[in-house]
Amino acid sequence: MNFDLTPEQESIRSAVTQLCTQFPESYWRERDIDGVFPDAFYRAMGEAGWLGLAIPEAYGGAGLGVQEAAVMMQAVAESGACMSGASSIHINVFGLMPVAVFGTEAQKQRMLPPMAKGRVKSCFGVTEPNTGLNTTKLKTRAVRQGDRYVVHGQKVWISTAQVADKILLLARTTPLAELPAGDRSGGLSLFYTDLDRRHVDIRKIDKMGRHCVDSNEMFIDGLEIPVEDRIGEEGRGFKYILHGMNPERVLLASEAIGIGRIALAKASAYARERIVFDRPIGQNQGIQHPLARNWVELEAAQLLMMKAAWLYDGGRECGAEANAAKYLAAEAGFRACEQAILTHGGMGYSKEFHVERYLREVMITRIAPVSREMILSHIAERVLGQAKSY
Ligand SMILES: Cc1cc2nc3c(=O)[nH]c(=O)nc-3n(C[C@H](O)[C@H](O)[C@H](O)COP(=O)(O)OP(=O)(O)OC[C@H]3O[C@@H](n4cnc5c(N)ncnc54)[C@H](O)[C@@H]3O)c2cc1C
Numbered sequence: 489m490n491f492d493l494t495p496e497q498e499s500i501r502s503a504v505t506q507l508c509t510q511f512p513e514s515y516w517r518e519r520d521i522d523g524v525f526p527d528a529f530y531r532a533m534g535e536a537g538w539l540g541l542a543i544p545e546a547y548g549g550a551g552l553g554v555q556e557a558a559v560m561m562q563a564v565a566e567s568g569a570c571m572s573g574a575s576s577i578h579i580n581v582f583g584l585m586p587v588a589v590f591g592t593e594a595q596k597q598r599m600l601p602p603m604a605k606g607r608v609k610s611c612f613g614v615t616e617p618n619t620g621l622n623t624t625k626l627k628t629r630a631v632r633q634g635d636r637y638v639v640h641g642q643k644v645w646i647s648t649a650q651v652a653d654k655i656l657l658l659a660r661t662t663p664l665a666e667l668p669a670g671d672r673s674g675g676l677s678l679f680y681t682d683l684d685r686r687h688v689d690i691r692k693i694d695k696m697g698r699h700c701v702d703s704n705e706m707f708i709d710g711l712e713i714p715v716e717d718r719i720g721e722e723g724r725g726f727k728y729i730l731h732g733m734n735p736e737r738v739l740l741a742s743e744a745i746g747i748g749r750i751a752l753a754k755a756s757a758y759a760r761e762r763i764v765f766d767r768p769i770g771q772n773q774g775i776q777h778p779l780a781r782n783w784v785e786l787e788a789a790q791l792l793m794m795k796a797a798w799l800y801d802g803g804r805e806c807g808a809e810a811n812a813a814k815y816l817a818a819e820a821g822f823r824a825c826e827q828a829i830l831t832h833g834g835m836g837y838s839k840e841f842h843v844e845r846y847l848r849e850v851m852i853t854r855i856a857p858v859s860r861e862m863i864l865s866h867i868a869e870r871v872l873g874q875a876k877s878y
Contacts, residue, residue, distance in 0.1 A: 511529050540605065562745060576700070587719055591680075613643045641708050687711040688711055811863045812867060
């Protein structure tokens with residue numbers, strides 16, 4: 489057993505950390521205030537080749553695994569870029585895995601290189617307002633008409649749709665009522681296509697944090713999708729999306745830990761420096777112990793996260809580990825950010841110290857792409873053999 493990063497992973501961590509020094513916390517604070525997409529960061533990551541890290545080499549990427557992607561995304565989040573930086577590039581890094589795995593050769597040639605180089609921006613359209621986490625009940629309809637599909641429906645919480653050129657869209661091609669009995673997840677198809685704004689009304693959601701990476705309501709009215717933009721077989725889209733879910737959970741976990749780590753580093757530094765009652769506040773166990781607990785929890789989450797990534801890269805089942813890592817990392821990251829604010833006292837509430845921004849951003853990892861409750865239900869059912877509760 490070996491818990492060390494490989495030399496290659498070490499060099500990814502140090503190179504990405506180095507690149508991120510061009511985008512100090514003041515940059516992310518400004519983006520938090522103006523809400524403008526971090527284009528300079530996106531371009532820099534693309535030019536340095538990082539966006540294609542996990543895309544196969546034949547299509548312009550580096551062909552590395554989830555372990556390397558997790559190391560990279562963690563370095564981004566830990567630099568203080570938090571979810572603003574991580575979410576701006578997330579879909580490039582792993583979003584098009586369904587294309588890489590299930591697409592035709594022509595689709596891979598056409599779709600993957602622009603994402604690997606950062607020449608296009610894409611968004612991921614799954615969640616709907618009326619179905620929530622019950623994804624198999626999605627209602628957005630794609631109806632085949634000759635050599636194209638025509639789509640009508642509604643999506644919500646779609647990240648980066650304001651700036652995206654493309655959308656990876658999950659839509660229903662067979663009505664629920666027409667599915668064979670027992671086929672709960674069928675009838676959905678996956679498309680990667682132009683986000684044609686003449687047929688898609690995109691409205692920004694005002695939200696708690698990560699202001700520079702927009703979230704949106706999306707009203708789709710007659711969007712035409714050529715058949716060549718359907719990924720894999722009609723009706724199997726949910727299975728294709730599932731394929732990318734475990735790596736996505738691992739990356740979210742790595743990001744939550746990255747945010748937790750920078751929060752803990754800031755809190756520890758402040759605890760050493762801030763003198764009250766004639767001694768550093770960190771000399772009080774009431775301050776030390778919560779910080780030590782944050783370290784313990786973040787380390788545990790890191791081990792589970794890397795185990796899940798290792799299982800995935802080895803082609804092994806990792807559903808329980810990936811979900812558990814996402815759960816543990818999000819909770820540990822959140823507690824570290826909360827403690828960082830409390831350690832800073834009143835200054836924790838000020839924007840100057842950044843820790844309040846970390847808390848607002850780490851909160852996302854507790855909610856998306858899957859909630860804590862759904863993870864616990866999954867583990868109760870799949871690992872502990874309990875009856876399905878939903
Ligand atoms: C910042 C942000 C960015 C996002 N980006 C994207 C994106 O780019 N693309 C995209 O498609 N989606 C995106 N999402 C959506 C996200 O994946 C969903 O918000 C998330 O999956 C939860 O779904 P929901 O909001 O519909 O919650 P709901 O399904 O309405 O659930 C609400 C609450 O009820 C709980 N609950 C529901 N059913 C049960 C049950 N049976 N047992 C126990 N508890 C239950 C849930 O766990 C949750 O706590 C984003 C969300 C956020 C906040």
